[in-house]
Amino acid sequence: xxxxxxxxxxxxxxxxxxxxxxxxxxxxxxxxxxxxxxxxxxxxxxxxxxxxxxxxxxxxxxxxxxxxxxxxxxxxxxxxxxxxxxxxxxxxxxxxxxxxxxxxxxxxxxxxxxxxxxxxxxxxxxxxxxxx
Amino acid sequence: xxxxxxxxxxxxxxxxxxxxxxxxxxxxxxxxxxxxxxxxxxxxxxxxxxxxxxxxxxxxxxxxxxxxxxxxxxxxxxxxxxxxxxxxxxxxxxxxxxxxxxxxxxxxxxxxxxxxxxxxxxxxxxxxxxxx
DNA sequence: TTATCTGCAAACATTTTGCAGCGAG
DNA sequence: CTCGCTGCAAAATGTTTGCAGATAA
Numbered sequence: 001x002x003x004x005x006x007x008x009x010x011x012x013x014x015x016x017x018x019x020x021x022x023x024x025x026x027x028x029x030x031x032x033x034x035x036x037x038x039x040x041x042x043x044x045x046x047x048x049x050x051x052x053x054x055x056x057x058x059x060x061x062x063x064x065x066x067x068x069x070x071x072x073x074x075x076x077x078x079x080x081x082x083x084x085x086x087x088x089x090x091x092x093x094x095x096x097x098x099x100x101x102x103x104x105x106x107x108x109x110x111x112x113x114x115x116x117x118x119x120x121x122x123x124x125x126x127x128x129x130x131x132x
Numbered sequence: 133x134x135x136x137x138x139x140x141x142x143x144x145x146x147x148x149x150x151x152x153x154x155x156x157x158x159x160x161x162x163x164x165x166x167x168x169x170x171x172x173x174x175x176x177x178x179x180x181x182x183x184x185x186x187x188x189x190x191x192x193x194x195x196x197x198x199x200x201x202x203x204x205x206x207x208x209x210x211x212x213x214x215x216x217x218x219x220x221x222x223x224x225x226x227x228x229x230x231x232x233x234x235x236x237x238x239x240x241x242x243x244x245x246x247x248x249x250x251x252x253x254x255x256x257x258x259x260x261x262x263x264x
Numbered sequence: 265t266t267a268t269c270t271g272c273a274a275a276c277a278t279t280t281t282g283c284a285g286c287g288a289g
Numbered sequence: 290c291t292c293g294c295t296g297c298a299a300a301a302t303g304t305t306t307g308c309a310g311a312t313a314a
Contacts, residue, residue, distance in 0.1 A: 039271045099227035112252030120244030171296045
C-alpha cells in the first residue's frame with residue numbers, strides 16, 4: 001500500500017474524525033452517506049493495511065465482526081469500550097503485562113502474547129438507562 | 133437441551149477425553165474417525181448448549197474460528213495456550229480482575245466485563261523448535 | 265508509461281437455520 | 290405417543306480474491 005488515492009484518503013480521513021470502534025461495513029456506509037463512493041472491498045483492503053502498519057487498532061467482537069479505530073497512542077495499550085454507545089477509552093495495562101509475564105514464567109511458556117479488553121457501560125449510558 | 137441422545141453423549145465424551153481447545157469441525161472429524169456418526173450441525177448445536185451452561189469454555193481465534201474445551205474449574209479463569217500444539221493451562225487472573233475494576237472506577241464505567249487470554253510457546257514446543 | 269489500486273462479483277470459511285423424519289422419555 | 294433432536298442442504302455472515310479497467314506517480 002503506497003499510492004495515495006481518493007479512496008484511501010477518504011477512509012483515513014473518516015477514521016480521523018471517528019472516536020469509536022467501527023466495523024468495515026459501518027465505515028463503508030458512512031462514506032456512502034457522506035457522498036463518497038468507495039467499494040466495500042477497498043474499505044477492507046485499506047483497513048487491513050492500516051492495521052498492519054499499526055495506524056489503526058482492531059478489536060474482534062464475539063460475533064466475529066472486526067472493529068477498527070485510529071488510536072491516540074501508538075504504543076501498546078488496551079481498551080475500555082462502552083457496550084451501549086461504543087465510547088472508547090484507551091487504558092494502560094502494566095498490571096496485565098506483569099500478570100502475563102508471571103504466568104508465562106510459572107508455566108515455562110515463552111514468547112507469550114496477550115489479549116485483554118474491557119467492555120462495560122459508560123457513565124452517560126448508565127445514567128440514561130437509569131432514567132428509562 | 134434436555135434429551136440425552138447418542139450424539140450428545142458422543143460429543144460430551146469426546147470433550148472429556150480432550151485436553152486442548154478444539155474447533156467444532158475438528159471435533160466433528162474426530163468423531164467421524166472414531167466411527168461415531170454425528171452431523172456437523174448437531175456438533176455446533178451441542179457445543180452451543182454446553183457453552184451456555186458453562187460446561188465448556190469458548191475461545192475465539194483471530195481468524196474468527198471458535199475453539200471449545202471442557203475446563204477443570206467452573207469458576208472464572210483465563211487460559212495460557214500454546215500456539216504450536218494447543219496445550220492449555222488454566223490460570224487465575226486476580227491481577228486482571230483488580231486491573232479491570234480499577235480502570236472501570238477511574239473512568240466511570242459500570243458492569244465491566246473483561247476478556248484476557250495468553251498465547252505463547254510451551255516448553256516442549258520451544259525445545260523442539262530449538263532442535264530444528 | 266506502468267505498476268498499483270479499484271470495483272464488481274464470485275469465492276470462502278464458519279456458523280446458523282428450515283424442515284421432514286427419527287427417537288427418547 | 291409426542292415433542293425435542295437430528296441430518297441434510299440451503300442460507301447467512303463477514304471477509305477475501307480474481308480480474309479487467311482505471312489511475313497515481
